[in-house]
Amino acid sequence: MRSAVVVGAGIGGLAAAGALARTGWEVTLLERGDRLRGDSAALLIWPNGVRALRAMDLSGGLNAIASPAPSRGIRRPSGQWMVQPDDAVERDADASVVVHREDLHDTLVAGLGDKIDIRTGVQVRAVRCEPGEQPSVSDGRSTWQADFVVAADGLDSVVRRRLVPESSVVAAGCAAWRAVIPWYRAPKLPADGAGTGGETLGAGHRFRYALLGEPGSAGVSGRGGVYWAATVPGASRPEPPATQLSLLRRWFAGWHAPIGDLLAATEPDDLIQHPVAELRPLPRAFSFPAGPGGFVLLGDAAHAMSPHLSQGACLALEDAATLRVLLKDAIPGRTLQGALDAYSRARRPRLARILRQSRRVGAVYSANGTLAVRARDAALGLTPNRLLGRASDTVRQWRPPA
Ligand SMILES: Cc1cc2nc3c(=O)[nH]c(=O)nc-3n(C[C@H](O)[C@H](O)[C@H](O)COP(=O)(O)OP(=O)(O)OC[C@H]3O[C@@H](n4cnc5c(N)ncnc54)[C@H](O)[C@@H]3O)c2cc1C
Structure with a gap:
């Protein structure tokens, strides 16, 4: 039987493992955590991510957990619109949605079925990639070999470090926090357009919010x-969460409603701080031959980028959906090697383009200093599509390969 090892059970690894198992691969999934779980924040899933989930037959699960995303539009801290919301885009068939990360994890875990060999508490430490040998990974005690290995082990991927030592993780110059405030202690939301969520930009500071389910309900x-x-x-903050929360309340003091109320209703335990970093340079390839197949890099392990486009998870889902199509009928040996190479050729140019766009959008969002912010706000107000639209369109218009 054709065999695969998937390292890492984040969104990318879970999606890839399930998709491969459903197309006849014998899959072993290795995760360093003691169980499979998502964190307690949420995610925006853009149309490309929705299409990827549909291509992997997971859209039924998505429908059960998704809430509509807020319409796109950007405000100033005063509440004045800088970029008017674009409702037309959000009404199309593949409209963006917002999901709780744990719900998405549960959906992907349900998609694994009962044939996958799941090993938790396994931290991969060593990687063997030799032309004449089956690819393998090891945690120092056991070794797992297969026709090919999917490296979905995230930003600090051990597998990528072995295969592409020249790519390093570089801090993106900002710190990021996320939280979900359960409805029972959420503040009352304004009745104007800000009530459904949205995005606000200040001098290098950015705040976004979205609703998971109907106000007052338990959510979907x-x-x-x-x-x-x-x-x-700036850099990630080393202080305890309660101090980080005080800092956030001070940084966003005076911003339009309900931002202050949301931060006031947040408790330290709700707060999740994330390292914001990207890979430089982008790996030269996303596949590496070994034995009858080789290794592929997927998700943040392949193309971690700063979250300015909010796309990392959607791109990991695209990777998994692409692998599924290309590997469906691949036989270990020449056709598998060809399929892994085709994956790299299909994914890398797109990711190189998106990474450039993400940096450009990051520069727009991080404008700091009075003059730079004024120039940025004026340009965004006049020609948002020139600054942001093209990036967003390239990303959103993705279709799974036939
Ligand atoms: C503030 C912020 C907001 C974001 N918002 C969005 C958004 O709205 N929409 C969106 O699409 N994306 C968003 N992203 C990006 C998204 O969170 C990531 O790109 C995505 O989670 C990457 O998934 P992954 O499966 O590739 O990696 P990860 O989620 O990092 O999963 C890697 C898995 O591998 C495991 N692992 C690691 N090393 C090993 C090892 N050696 N052995 C075994 N297991 C290992 C880990 O425990 C983990 O389970 C955001 C990111 C940030 C920081």
């Missing part, structure tokens, strides 16, 4: 509430 899955994400310039 019982994990409903108000999701928010904030980005500020």
